[in-house]
Amino acid sequence: MPSGTESLPGTTAAEPPERVRLRDVGLDARVQPVGVTERGDMTVPDDPSVAGWYRFGPAPGSPEGSAVLVGHVDGETGALGEFAALYDVRRGDRVEVRRAKAAPIVYRVVSRATVPKDELPPSAFRRTGDPVLTLITCAPPFEPERGGYLANLVVTAEPVRE
Template sequence: MATAALAAVATLRAGPSDQGAPPPDFGPAAPARAAAASELPGPTEPSPPPAPRGERREAPPERVLVGDVGLNARVRPVGVTEQGAMAVPGDPAVAGWYRFGPAPGSPRGSAVLVGHVDGDTGALGEFAALYDVRPGARVEVRRAGAGSAVYRVVARATVPKAGLPSSTFRRTGPPVLTLVTCAPPFVPEAGGYQANLVVTAEPLPA
C-alpha cells in the first residue's frame, strides 16, 4: 500500500470498509477548510528548521494505546511526500507520528498520529478501533526516554478528504492529541475512502 495515502485498495474483506456510513460523531466539530491534496493533506505551514545544537528535543512517541477499544500500535516518525501529503506507514499495524509538528506530551499544539483502517489483504489496521472509541476513553502514548503522555478523548468527527480541519497540524494553542484514519464511504473508482475520521484527545494531569 502506498505510504502517501489513507485510502485502502479495492480488495477488502469484512470490516469498517463495508459500513455504509461512518460511526456517529461526538464532541465539538472543528472548522473545516478546503484542501488541495486528495489524500491526507500536509500542514499549511512549512516544516520547521532543525532544533539548534544543544536544544532539548521532545521525546518521540513509540507506542499508542487505547485500552477501551483494544488499540495498541507501534509508532514511527513520518514526514511528507513529494506531493505535499503527510506520509502514512504502509503497515496497518503501525501508526505514523508527524515529526515536523509537536510530539505527544508537548505543552502546545496538535500532535498528529495517523494510521490505516485496513490493509491490502483485508486485515483490519490498529486504527480501525477508533470507530468504537467513546468520550472519556484514555489514550496513552509511550515515549522514548520519557514517561507516558496520557490523554482523554473529547471529540470524534468525520470530515471529507478535502475538508480536514485546519487545526489538525497547528503548532500553537492548547495541547491536544489528534488521531486520524479513513472513514466511509469507500468508492474504489474514486480512489478508496472518501473521508477521514478525526479523534481529538486532551491531556490529563500528570
C-alpha cells in the same frame, strides 16, 4: 527541515512517541515518524499495524499544539489495521502514548468527527495553542474508483492533568 522534536522558544522539547494504546478499544500500535509526499500529503506507514507520527509538528507531550498520529483502517488484503479501533472510541476513553526516554503521556478523548478527506481541518496540524493529540484514520464511504476512502475519522484527546 525541522525534526519535530525541536522546542519552541521558552519550551522544552518533547520525546518522540514509540507506541500508542487505547485499551478501551483494543488499539495498541508501534509508532514511527512520517513526513509528507511530493504532493504535500502526510505519509502513512504501509503496515496497517503501525501508526505514523507527523514529525514536522509537535510531539505528544509538547506544551503546545496538535500532535498528530495517523494510521490505516485496513490493509490491501482487507485485514483490519490498528486504527480501525478508532471507530469504537468514545468521549472519555484514555489514550496512552509511550516514549523512549520520558514517561508516558496520558490523554482523554474529547471529540470525534468524520470529515471529507479534502476538508481535514488545518487546526489538526496547528503548532500553537493548548496541547492536544489528534488521531486520524480513513472513514467510509469507500469508493475504489474515486481513490478509496473519501472521509477521515478525526479523534481529539486532551492531556490528563494528574
